[in-house]
Amino acid sequence: xxxxxxxxxxxxxxxxxxxxxxxxxxxxxxxxxxxxxxxxxxxxxxxxxxxxxxxxxxxxxxxxxxxxxxxxxxxxxxxxxxxxxxxxxxxxxxxxxxxxxxxxxxxxxxxxxxxxxxxxxxxxxxxxxxxxxxxxxxxxxxxxxxxxxxxxxxxxxxxxxxxxxxxxxxxxxxxxxxxxxxxxxxxxxxxxxxxxxxxxxxxxxxxxxxxxxxxxxxxxxxxxxxxxxxxxxxxxxxxxxxxxxxxxxxxxxxxxxxxxxxxxxxxxxxxxxxxxxxxxxxxxxxxxxxxxx
Ligand SMILES: Nc1ncnc2c1ncn2[C@@H]1O[C@H](COP(=O)(O)OP(=O)(O)OP(=O)(O)O)[C@@H](O)[C@H]1O
Ligand SMILES: [Mg+2]
Numbered sequence: 001x002x003x004x005x006x007x008x009x010x011x012x013x014x015x016x017x018x019x020x021x022x023x024x025x026x027x028x029x030x031x032x033x034x035x036x037x038x039x040x041x042x043x044x045x046x047x048x049x050x051x052x053x054x055x056x057x058x059x060x061x062x063x064x065x066x067x068x069x070x071x072x073x074x075x076x077x078x079x080x081x082x083x084x085x086x087x088x089x090x091x092x093x094x095x096x097x098x099x100x101x102x103x104x105x106x107x108x109x110x111x112x113x114x115x116x117x118x119x120x121x122x123x124x125x126x127x128x129x130x131x132x133x134x135x136x137x138x139x140x141x142x143x144x145x146x147x148x149x150x151x152x153x154x155x156x157x158x159x160x161x162x163x164x165x166x167x168x169x170x171x172x173x174x175x176x177x178x179x180x181x182x183x184x185x186x187x188x189x190x191x192x193x194x195x196x197x198x199x200x201x202x203x204x205x206x207x208x209x210x211x212x213x214x215x216x217x218x219x220x221x222x223x224x225x226x227x228x229x230x231x232x233x234x235x236x237x238x239x240x241x242x243x244x245x246x247x248x249x250x251x252x253x254x255x256x257x258x259x260x261x262x263x264x265x266x267x268x269x270x271x272x273x274x275x276x277x278x279x280x281x282x283x284x285x286x287x288x289x290x291x292x293x
Contacts, residue, residue: 011114015133019166020149021120024139024192026054029117034239036113037074044107045076049119056080062237079103093124130173133185139192151212160215167216191223221269224262229255
């Protein structure tokens with residue numbers, strides 16, 4: 001944020017979002033976090049999917065694994081924001097807002113990047129998170145059923161018909177963000193878990209994603225294939241970057257290398273500000289949290 005304004009910079013916020021569950025948000029979040037740490041950046045992470053807490057568990061597994069095996073690997077500064085439990089909508093939302101603002105407030109002036117992992121459903125916290133994104137990454141499983149969460153398509157012509165509720169929510173977040181601080185949300189959709197075999201269906205999906213991108217104004221990242229290596233790393237809290245670049249104790253396979261190439265292509269597409277740094281001594285009210293106040 002404030003990259004072009006000349007004002008002191010605060011954390012660049014990356015939000016992982018998609019109302020469809022199981023599309024790869026938490027897995028992608030952890031890979032982005034570690035990639036940024038390996039750039040030498042300080043990274044804050046916030047899990048607002050407090051029901052599942054997959055990212056929180058991933059970060060904890062990483063800490064435990066590093067301790068047990070005396071690995072010198074970098075870690076994010078992590079927070080989990082709990083859902084309100086009063087059973088009263090207004091009170092719960094007030095509590096969630098306070099907890100989220102507190103988490104963001106402690107990280108936005110001390111971390112270069114802030115990665116927020118959201119739940120696979122619409123809720124108040126998810127909308128708060130989306131409205132402060134600089135970069136929104138939406139992984140989608142490569143099927144028409146999953147793409148329906150972005151927009152409706154005519155089954156015959158494959159032409160766009162109308163945005164889905166999730167895309168409407170992103171559109172509102174963009175408007176809100178722009179009205180608050182003139183900032184823009186760069187929305188990038190990632191086709192995840194691609195089948196290694198090219199098929200007629202895959203080509204139809206590709207065409208449809210392009211159609212969606214024109215109507216919904218998002219950029220398309222090169223896809224990430226379905227690979228078992230992504231599922232194996234969670235218990236150790238490791239990512240492809242750790243396995244390939246560090247002595248993590250895992251054998252490096254062709255599958256790891258091929259998967260890392262795909263994740264790097266995602267990083268390139270995101271065009272994250274690599275030189276972005278935040279002065280640890282800078283404290284002011286202006287920062288990503290201004291977008292939700
Ligand atoms: N490219 C991939 N190849 C194989 N498995 C993957 C890939 N990406 C994610 N997975 C697996 O898919 C499952 C769902 O991934 P993940 O938990 O990251 O999705 P999510 O969008 O965060 O889900 P939720 O909406 O429930 O929070 C996990 O078992 C994960 O290991
Ligand atoms: Mg998740």
